[in-house]
Amino acid sequence: MELIDYPNYNEKLFVQTLSNGLTVYLQPKAGFNKTTAVLGVNYGSIDSQFLLNGEKVIQPAGIAHFLEHKMFDKKDYDVFELFNKTGARSNAFTSFTKTNYLFSTAESFKDNLDILLDFVQIPYFTQEKVEREKGIIDQEINMYKNDPDNQAYFETIASLYPNSVLSEDIAGDVASVGKITLADVELAYKTFYRPENMSLFITGKLDPSETLRWIEDNQAGKQVPKPVRVKRLVELPSTGDETIQQSKMDVSRPKVTLGLRGNDQVPTGREGLKYEIALSVMFDLFLSENSVEYDKLYHDEIIDDSFSWEFENERGFHFAVISCDTAKPRELIKRLKQIIADIPEKIDSLSDEFQLQKNELFGNYIEMMDSEEAISGQFDGFIGEPVTIYDEVEILKSMTLADVSAIANDFLSRVTVQEVLIQNR
Amino acid sequence: MKYEIAKGVSLTTIPTTKFKNSKILINFTFPAQHENYAKLALLAELLENCSAKYNSELLVSRQLSRMYGASFGVTVLRYGNQHTLQVSITFPSDKYLPAKSQLTSEVLNFLQEMIEDPFVDGQQFDQAYFRIHQSNMINYLDSIQDNKGFFSTLQLQQLYYANDPDHGNFLMGTPQEMSHIDSKSLFNFYHQVLFQAKISILIGGDLDEKLVADGFQHFQSFSDRIPQVYELKVKPRPVDDVQRAAKDIEGSQSVLSIAYELPIYFGDDEYFPAVIFNQLFGGSSRSLLFTNVREKHSLAYDIHSSYNSLVGMDTVQAGIDYANEDQVTEMVADQLTQLIDGQYSDELLDGVKQALVNQHRSEVDHLGSLIEKQYIQQIMGFSLSDSQWEDKVEAVTRKQISEVAKRMSLRAIFQLNSRGH
16 A cells, blocks of 8 residues: 655555456544545546447436435435445435545445445446436425525536536436437446545545455455446537626526636646635635735625635536525626636735635645545545645745735636526516 | 632633644624614624724734634524623644744734724724725625525524514624614723623633633733623513414525424533434434435425524524425424324434444544534533533433424514426
8 A cells, every 4th residue: 555644644544456347545543433434436417428449428417416316226226225225324416527426434444345335336327216216306406496596607618618518417307318219328327436546535534454355355255347448428628708698586686606717727636725715715815815816895785704715627627606695696797707816916916915825725635634535535536646735734824925926827818708697577 | 610800700711732723712792682783793793803903804804814813703603591692713823833922822912902902092993994894784684685595594593483573582682783883982982892791711622721810810900790680591582373474585496494392401400302303303414304305206406494592492494396285294293293203214313323422532623623513511500521411311211302392383484486487
């Protein structure tokens, strides 16, 4: 096992790629009672079109999320029953690019580990089970559609990436889910649920060598699937002309979002994390409560505590979404665009503010180190090298304002922008 | 360890070296009366965002960044009949900070500044500051309707406590109440809270206890007081009929919310059977509601029940199609009957017990949960060792669960109807 030591924080990471291709990351936490394990599949909602051994496959939107639901449903039991026996908590999430299965437990760690590996690696699909799931997923889709903040967020991404897989909701829609067949589910599983396309990250109470042996024993009992040639076809056409896309829902005040699509190239691995952290710092410098820009918007009563922004950097795309409830939507859009346009000119003079922001982020990382959820949630096993929060904090420490400025300029010089406005009916 | 800072002002320490951060909670408490709800919520907002020294939101925010991104918040809570203003701060241990850092002292000074020296103009809060936060709070209260689940929960609570605004009203008040508060009267209210409320401070982490205890001794307002004594558990007034209400919305889903009175409270003999009953009913992903309404009949994605042991209430909420509302309502009642009749497997019951034990053992990995647990035990005057707690869970019988289920009496139903769905 490869050992990565983080002496500043009294933490260690153990890494091993097994003979079947599955990569295992173990991060023991001294004194903790609980263990959290996340089995990640490098497969998400945007992977619905691909070449399989040279042949083009187009699957209905929402297939990855559908598959996630179906993994829990076995021949004569539900996987939750197995976790229930040991009292573990389990869950799963599908994003644009990943599907994560996880459990946490203070008891019977090995049993739960076997349950996790077995239920994701041994599928059981039938026509009847596929049909029954559709009603549940329809309700899930309708629940999200009922939430105007969620709608605003996904409409923004859709207008940044028109006519692409990113313009579909992660769960698809009721019509696309209705089209999913047993054959679709089987094909998606065979194509993407392969050990070399998975990573297993475990943190908390654990003994690294014993845990690795358990995982190896579990994997030894499974056949390695036949090799396939997979090429993902994720076409992301350019953003169209900037527009304010408007819609109506029951809302108390208008909801506005401003979406920023990055069209620059993001490096992979550690450098990619550096890029992400730098852009987060950039947004903090101009849009956090520490910034004079935020303060002005707040005191001009254009924004309030509903203001937020987030930056997503995923496989093949990156974007930011800024959102707020406001009585002055057009004024907000105008002012935000001006703030963003002024960043390149202003950023280099913000050295005190930059130090302050670093200080804050540094403390935030220390705070995350006490949480197994944060440690495992922040980890991405598919960026070519292991980068944990203990690495991220070191990347942050060595970051300079010049680094942030250079990355900000790269991003902003090619960024494309769209807005969404949801008003009351 | 427990220290008395002054009469009615206590400090409890929970020392541990397991975490890289520490946390301080300060609870100001007094009996819940609805006339105070909007006032305390606005006060929390004003104490959180500015002080005399940090007289803009920007300056507070930058001071927190200087203190390594310490998470600071002032919120309102209700524990049964107890109205609570809670000040909290979480911050990294000096060990992980640059040499010579003395963050604990800095944090204590900051807390004293924020609590004792607010942003005022004479005998009132600064007018402009007051007005902008009052208006933001009104906007927030108006926006609750955008969140269908939460809106339904509040409507259900109001129905459940018909003509009992101390318990039925939302903890942060109404937009109307919020708009009627003026800066001067709120400043008077602030003094009442500061000098009359019972104060319970809890600290957890790798902290110098003496330093913290001495620090709080310097809070001039933390002086002797005689806190009121009152019953914490909420006993609702009897009602003749089930209270029902419905509202139409244009949306993609209907939300069904049902409340039962379950007169079993934290510390009662039936407390553990009641907790397990709720897990079996709708509190877990193996519960009867989840298994039968969601998994077997595909009628919902989200369906769950929650048990509040301070007010003796169990509620069910489900996001469903309008057309299925009657069917789901009937199925909820059926699951309750099944629990009375004991129609569930031993395996399920054992698993639910195992899950509670597992979660209990996991809690010690969260500093926040450790402190919260300590506080609840303190105010309820009921505490058990870990092994006693687990024994109580294990000892729960089917008969006890059936008895609990029989005590559930339907009290309120709120339907948020999206007739297209």
